[in-house]
Amino acid sequence: MLPQCAEAVQTQPEQPEPAARISVEKGGLMSVAETLESRVEPSSEGRAGGPRIPPRLRRNLGSIFWQGCTLIAVVALLAFLGHNIALNLKARGLASGFDFLSKEAGFAIGFSLIPFTETDTYGRAFIVGLLNTIFVAFVSMILATVLGTIIGVARVSKHPPTAAAALVYVEGLRNIPLLLQVLFWQQLLINGLPGVRQSLSFGGWVFLNNRGLVLPDVSTGALPVPPSLMAAIIAATLIALSIIAFRRAEPSRRRQVTVWGIGALLALEVLLATLTVDWSRPALTGFNFRNGVVLVPEFVALVVALTIYNAAFIAEIVRAGIESVNKGQREAAAALGLPPRLTMRLIVLPQAMRVVIPPLANQYSHLLKASSLATVIGYPDLVNVFLGTTLNQTGRAIEIVTMTMAVYLVLSALVAGFTSWFNAKVALVER
Amino acid sequence: MGITTDSSSKSVSPGSAVSPLLRRYFGTPGRGLLSVLLATVWAWAAWALLRWAILDATWIAEDRSGCAPGGACWAFVVARIDQFLFGFYPPDEHWRPALILVLPVVLFAVAVSDRFQSQRQMIGAAIVLVPIASLALLVGGVPGMPHVPADKWGGLALTIVIAETSFVASMPFAVFLALARRSQMPVISMLATGFIELWRGLPLVAILFMAVILLPLVLPPGFQIGRVEMAITALTIYSAAYLAEVVRGGLQAVPVGQLRAASALGFGYWRTLAYITLPQALGKVLPGIVNSAIALVKDTSYVMIVGLFDFINIVTAALSDPKWLGSPTEAYLFVAAVYWLVCFGLSRWGRSIEIRSARARGVVRS
Amino acid sequence: MSGSALVHVSDVCKRYRSQEVLTGVSFQVARGECVVLCGPSGSGKSTLLRCINGLEDWNSGEVTVDGVDIAANAHRRGHIGQLVGMVFQDFNLFPHLTVLDNVALGPRVLLKEPSTKASAIGHELLERVGLSGHTHKYPYELSGGQQQRVAIARALAMRPKVMLFDEPTSALDPEMVKEVLDVMRELAASGMTMICVTHEMGFARNVADRVVFLTDGCVCETGQPGDFFSCPTTPQAVKFLSHVLAR
């Protein structure tokens, strides 16, 4: 056992890893090395072989041997599976290749953000599904974050009835499968809401019935040139002004300047949009609504379920974040004279952010993946349109599965990448 | 102390020092209003729920029209309870799925009771044995228990068997993946990382779709695989990927000194793993493992994608029975209540483990 | 003296569940006076300070500052913040704000000063505590003594009538204690009313106008620093002083 320790000490300088890993693996590598030794040179005199093959080399050889074995095994397995796939595809007479993407799909999609008809291609169907997935996930993320933050703050309230209400919400909803909630809301929207003629009206602009949620539409025609030119000029000026202000501002004010700059830009855009764009109010004609955007009940059910379910988890994340903020911080704020609401907004929440963001990003990635439950209730998301309908019609299993996997992996990687970037950024402001 | 002369008069009229409890509810007008409002809403909700679910409810009826309007129609659930719990299992053999439902409850009761806390090994063995026994009960094929084909399985019993089996199967797999990911050998570590991140990056719905599409393709021609096996395979891999990350967290939390001490005693890699590293690592992340188990229980509902009649799917299917049209709320509430009890029970258990281990470490938390 | 007293504490009792922490504390602090509050650990010094600025509820008795009843106004934090400033043992600077923002936050948000004015106040106070070169650093970039001076500036920015110090130097390394005490001494000289809990007996002897000695939740002895340190009257004070001065 002494030689082992000596080796461990020797290894440390050139291994950048923390000592923990070295110690964990040391025994493993040793036994591996011994195994190798006995295999490669069964005739050598055991330990006495040490001087001839230096320990480090011996270990490296062992490590390379095992890694080679693993690699070969994995490649062999993949080759075996690939071979089976080839055989199976042949037996079923299925073609392969990505040419189907440019072929006519021949099916309609009930809900899409870009125009889609039966004569469009499978490739376009893929885009429609992808956009639908991103759309439903994005809307739910925003709503769930807002709702979750409110409930998370209520959860730590000193006012017992409020805290209890938040607790009941969280414990009640996160312990029920999301799928069940999706089905429940779908049933409720379809069976529990009035028909088109008796739509629930919200101020005459928004309507809810068992065929979906009707929102006011904007006329889709391009902006007339003068306003858009004006918008461009004003926007450019604003951006230039913001940059100058940013440069001049004291470092501690810079974030504020940025926020104001972006805020002014957004306000301008919204103003121009409302001024120049034609909002058309939905109107009931005969058995349906004219002039409105209809969000199908599947979409609404999915958004409601995703929002409510994920808000429960986000609330717990927010609560943990708030509780992670040192009690002294609240006291200092109170001693300064900040009332509870301002303390929460100015002192606690900004600090909680650091703790909240990583699990929140995790939750977002979970939400994105869970949005594929759309399939179950018939909302045309990526899985439904592509992995479902398109695959059924074309039989290009491998290609379609690969593309779908790639989409989700890329989206997940984006979320993960953002998280680590953010972590690296806020970790700087850590005590 | 000599300064306090008239302390009696002061304590009679504490002046501004209102009881803190009262101030908590009625400290400011806004807060008082909120208290009253919330109390009203709470009371109203509780009363409305009580009336709808119990007082005005119908428990026995021939069909939906036999249910009193305005109250819950539990009669639907009552009429179909056999199917919801046992699927299409032959009535003569109902004791088998019934036993499947009872086993985990008994196991849970044993695991939480203080009397058996010292018998860790026994509980561990039971956790492995119960799923195997359940699966055996469901399949049958021995004298006294005739074989029941897979298309007869369904309901809560099937859900439980799938959840238990996938969880127990995913555990060793997860430990293996976690160790591989922490390996110093780059090829092994990269392969494990890639495998874990691949499955964690994909939606379970897509994985189940792929199981249906791909499993028949990747298996040698002529090799058949049933839908239950597909579902269990998919859930096992999916759960293992998540569990592996939990286990890895535990491995990272084992202090270096422990490993040094073990190797000083002469423990090799595998012995250190078996006696030192894993027990500590798994102990540390037991709450995380319980959380994964809860997630898996909820995720089991996704098996309807491969066409199994699990608890939720069998209820959904029953909803289209013309005799009972319009009963989704009651049916789904029943399902929700069962899932809630299971998941909430598990989460309380996880929390109690956390508190117990915190206490053992001397860090008592509220 | 009692006519011009700024802080009245009369017969304050405070219980944590069954434990009596304050058992009828009474004393007064005059305008411009610097009082050092001392006593053995657990005697309720921190609790008393926290009652004086309404961070803590108490069970009976009354606290007024400048004629304002603290208990009745405890929920109006903005109001109390302008009456009573507090400096904590462990600084409690806001880690997500720069040093300047830590100081300017109160004036900007609570006193509703315009940003530029608030910054000017911040700069001025930081200058006063000797930190004008550090305005744009974050708290974690400062030493403990510097952080504590920022905390003093932050409390002063609200222009309080009285400043409370709860062992402001006991989390500091010895070489940093002096810089904080110097700031406090200067503050006392400028006429600020102060109540300081501290174990720095040198400070008590040289700067304080009066020493209030607390044991077991009540005022046991009070007097001029000279008298208190040279001939304490109660046995508790004798014992306490023998411990503290022996260090």
Ligand SMILES: Nc1ncnc2c1ncn2[C@@H]1O[C@H](COP(=O)(O)OP(=O)(O)OP(=O)(O)O)[C@@H](O)[C@H]1O
């Ligand atoms: N939040 C609390 N809950 C229960 N008891 C408390 C709490 N805070 C303080 N106490 C008790 O009140 C008593 C007085 O505490 P306090 O912090 O005021 O003492 P102190 O004089 O400041 O002591 P030190 O010099 O150690 O800071 C102590 O016995 C303490 O145990």
Ligand SMILES: [Mg+2]
């Ligand atoms: Mg104290």
